[in-house]
Amino acid sequence: MSLNINRRDFIKAAAAASGAAVLTIPTAAHAATKAKVVVVGGGFGGATAAKYLRMMDPGIEVTLIERNKTYTSCPLSNEVISGHREIKTLERGYDGLKKHGVKVVFDEVTGIDTGKKMVKTKGGKSFGYDSLILSPGIDFAFGAVEGYSEAAAEQLPHAYKAGPQTLLLKKQLEAMPDGGKFIIAVPPGPFRCPPGPYERAAQVASYLKHHGKAKSKVLILDANDSFSKKGLFEQAWKALYGYGADGMIEWVPGAQDGKVVRVDVASKTCFTGFGEHKGDVVNIIPPHHAGKVAKDLGLATFKDKWCEVSPDSMESKGQKDIYVIGDSCVGGDLPTNNAFPKSAHMAMTQAKVAVGAIIAKVNGLPLPTPYYVNTCYSVVAPDYGFSVVHIYKVENGTWVYVKEASGVSPVTMPDKSPVPAIYRKLEAEYANGWLDNVLADAFA
Amino acid sequence: MSKHFLALVLAVGAATSVQAGDIDGLARTCNNCHGVNGVSAGPSMPSIGGLSEAYLKNIMMEWKSGARASATMTRLIKGYSDDQIADLAKYFGSKTWAPVVQKTSADVLKKGKDVTERCETCHGDTGSKPDDELTPKLNGQWAKYLELELMKYRDDGFKMVHKKMSKNARKMDEADVATSAAFFGAQSK
Numbered sequence: 001m002s003l004n005i006n007r008r009d010f011i012k013a014a015a016a017a018s019g020a021a022v023l024t025i026p027t028a029a030h031a032a033t034k035a036k037v038v039v040v041g042g043g044f045g046g047a048t049a050a051k052y053l054r055m056m057d058p059g060i061e062v063t064l065i066e067r068n069k070t071y072t073s074c075p076l077s078n079e080v081i082s083g084h085r086e087i088k089t090l091e092r093g094y095d096g097l098k099k100h101g102v103k104v105v106f107d108e109v110t111g112i113d114t115g116k117k118m119v120k121t122k123g124g125k126s127f128g129y130d131s132l133i134l135s136p137g138i139d140f141a142f143g144a145v146e147g148y149s150e151a152a153a154e155q156l157p158h159a160y161k162a163g164p165q166t167l168l169l170k171k172q173l174e175a176m177p178d179g180g181k182f183i184i185a186v187p188p189g190p191f192r193c194p195p196g197p198y199e200r201a202a203q204v205a206s207y208l209k210h211h212g213k214a215k216s217k218v219l220i221l222d223a224n225d226s227f228s229k230k231g232l233f234e235q236a237w238k239a240l241y242g243y244g245a246d247g248m249i250e251w252v253p254g255a256q257d258g259k260v261v262r263v264d265v266a267s268k269t270c271f272t273g274f275g276e277h278k279g280d281v282v283n284i285i286p287p288h289h290a291g292k293v294a295k296d297l298g299l300a301t302f303k304d305k306w307c308e309v310s311p312d313s314m315e316s317k318g319q320k321d322i323y324v325i326g327d328s329c330v331g332g333d334l335p336t337n338n339a340f341p342k343s344a345h346m347a348m349t350q351a352k353v354a355v356g357a358i359i360a361k362v363n364g365l366p367l368p369t370p371y372y373v374n375t376c377y378s379v380v381a382p383d384y385g386f387s388v389v390h391i392y393k394v395e396n397g398t399w400v401y402v403k404e405a406s407g408v409s410p411v412t413m414p415d416k417s418p419v420p421a422i423y424r425k426l427e428a429e430y431a432n433g434w435l436d437n438v439l440a441d442a443f444a
Numbered sequence: 445m446s447k448h449f450l451a452l453v454l455a456v457g458a459a460t461s462v463q464a465g466d467i468d469g470l471a472r473t474c475n476n477c478h479g480v481n482g483v484s485a486g487p488s489m490p491s492i493g494g495l496s497e498a499y500l501k502n503i504m505m506e507w508k509s510g511a512r513a514s515a516t517m518t519r520l521i522k523g524y525s526d527d528q529i530a531d532l533a534k535y536f537g538s539k540t541w542a543p544v545v546q547k548t549s550a551d552v553l554k555k556g557k558d559v560t561e562r563c564e565t566c567h568g569d570t571g572s573k574p575d576d577e578l579t580p581k582l583n584g585q586w587a588k589y590l591e592l593e594l595m596k597y598r599d600d601g602f603k604m605v606h607k608k609m610s611k612n613a614r615k616m617d618e619a620d621v622a623t624s625a626a627f628f629g630a631q632s633k
């Protein structure tokens with residue numbers, strides 16, 4: 001990761017460009033406050049929303065409430081586990097948002113009074129709002145896997161919120177003996193980052209292969225029968241690490257008893273419907289749902305897990321003036337797998353749609369056309385990456401997947417010949433550039 | 445005019461940029477990868493704000509038709525109509541080119557000057573003076589990105605369109621690829 005980024009030079013250039021931009025922003029001191037917006041959660045969704053609100057209409061007062069002073073990106077955190085990346089490269093603070101005039105409050109939101117339009121925090125403060133944006137990410141349903149709990153996660157990490165959990169899983173991997181077994185338990189979909197567990201399998205295998213532990217095994221116990229970019233992952237696993245019962249990576253689908261229903265923490269054993277698997281390192285990704293603040297408000301109307309929103313504006317279907325974005329919301333066609341994925345990229349485009357809708361509302365203007373784009377890069381080795389692109393348009397009150405665009409990187413070329421290695425190398429490089437850009441677009 | 449009134453006008457003015465048409469909303473989805481105003485923050489991703497409208501439109505249309513390969517953009521751009529592509533080209537073409545000057549050693553600069561002599565006729569001696577509208581600016585473009593592009597022009601398995609550019613890229617020694625990319629990345633104007 002020794003790229004020649006020069007942050008100062010970049011900032012200089014960006015400043016020069018914005019001077020010439022359409023968005024000439026009068027300073028906060030001169031602009032009258034037209035409306036108050038509170039944003040809960042300063043992850044990819046919330047940070048983007050707060051920044052763009054201020055950038056596009058400085059007459060709006062924006063308060064962002066976030067639990068932690070430092071945000072750690074989940075995207076590319078699987079590379080931290082394998083040692084291909086330093087966790088520092090994933091961390092961002094909130095000074096960038098403050099420069100846009102966002103009032104940043106480090107506290108935890110404990111309650112929302114929709115009647116009084118008031119947000120309350122653990123620290124005992126209250127914040128009134130005209131519009132509220134919720135981007136609290138996910139919270140785990142710990143009880144859903146018997147024997148698993150917040151305390152158990154200290155032994156069997158989930159590493160599905162990046163930070164200390166990521167480093168714990170890395171440490172356990174490093175301590176694993178050659179010939180050991182690394183288990184990844186995948187919950188039923190929809191879950192955060194559909195390709196995440198499978199990218200992780202590759203990164204773990206990459207570590208094992210290059211650290212004299214090639215006799216080890218990565219076992220994926222899956223509650224589902226298929227997964228995102230399956231053809232690409234299987235091709236890469238096979239080519240790079242060996243795949244199947246005799247290879248380093250093995251995948252057990254739900255239909256073949258892959259779903260983990262119980263764990264025994266002390267013996268590091270996963271129990272499925274009929275079988276049991278003992279691991280040396282056990283990575284349990286527990287089932288999860290919309291962030292607790294959104295769920296407690298009764299907004300998680302989809303299967304009691306996810307929040308349903310209007311595709312025109314990201315406004316909650318249950319509560320006026322509350323917008324739910326990012327992993328907490330759900331939309332699109334789930335049965336055909338054309339629902340929009342829970343990704344950072346998607347959270348950011350949703351944030352921009354919500355911002356457009358709020359600004360229109362505040363200024364008495366018609367709703368702008370919403371645009372939804374997702375991209376997810378997966379990196380399976382330092383010079384091997386691929387991606388999926390989704391574009392959605394809104395028709396008849398729902399998200400429609402645009403088939404002409406969209407789709408995954410090719411598994412073979414149109415004439416069935418192998419894809420030249422340069423494609424995989426390029427997308428591994430683009431994943432790095434994507435990360436730098438999304439972090440800048442959200443936090444700088 | 446009172447200060448308050450002026451503030452209001454300014455603020456509404458900024459807000460109405462949301463309404464200026466679909467194009468602002470559409471272009472904001474590009475920011476995820478190309479940065480606000482098309483100034484990229486990631487070395488492998490190109491800055492696009494301030495490249496010429498003709499170049500921007502041409503490259504996007506070549507991807508859309510399938511004439512030209514790319515790793516990611518081809519799939520994305522097929523989701524947009526020809527009109528939207530034209531609007532996007534106009535939008536980013538109207539921005540000011542903002543070079544991200546990446547420092548490099550005096551040695552690389554000196555070598556870079558030599559090995560890019562052949563490039564001057566079309567790109568200008570620092571990459572900032574393209575000889576026509578279909579040639580991109582290279583000064584202060586991300587060096588990593590330029591290196592990857594040169595790799596594409598040099599690879600038989602990667603379908604690029606421009607014959608002369610491909611020929612020039614292939615005439616370079618392997619070692620000069622990174623050097624020339626670093627040279628252009630270090631140029632402010």
Ligand SMILES: Cc1cc2nc3c(=O)[nH]c(=O)nc-3n(C[C@H](O)[C@H](O)[C@H](O)COP(=O)(O)OP(=O)(O)OC[C@H]3O[C@@H](n4cnc5c(N)ncnc54)[C@H](O)[C@@H]3O)c2cc1C
Binds near residue numbers: 162
């Ligand atoms: C291993 C892994 C790999 C991934 N890779 C990719 C990838 O390559 N590309 C991609 O696009 N996505 C990827 N993702 C998914 C991505 O991380 C999420 O989709 C994204 O973070 C969602 O953004 P969000 O704003 O909804 O939630 P988050 O980013 O989780 O942010 C939520 C924030 O809200 C705060 N919060 C929650 N509740 C409260 C409260 N009550 N009070 C105050 N603050 C609160 C939290 O502290 C947190 O900072 C990956 C995820 C994982 C786990």
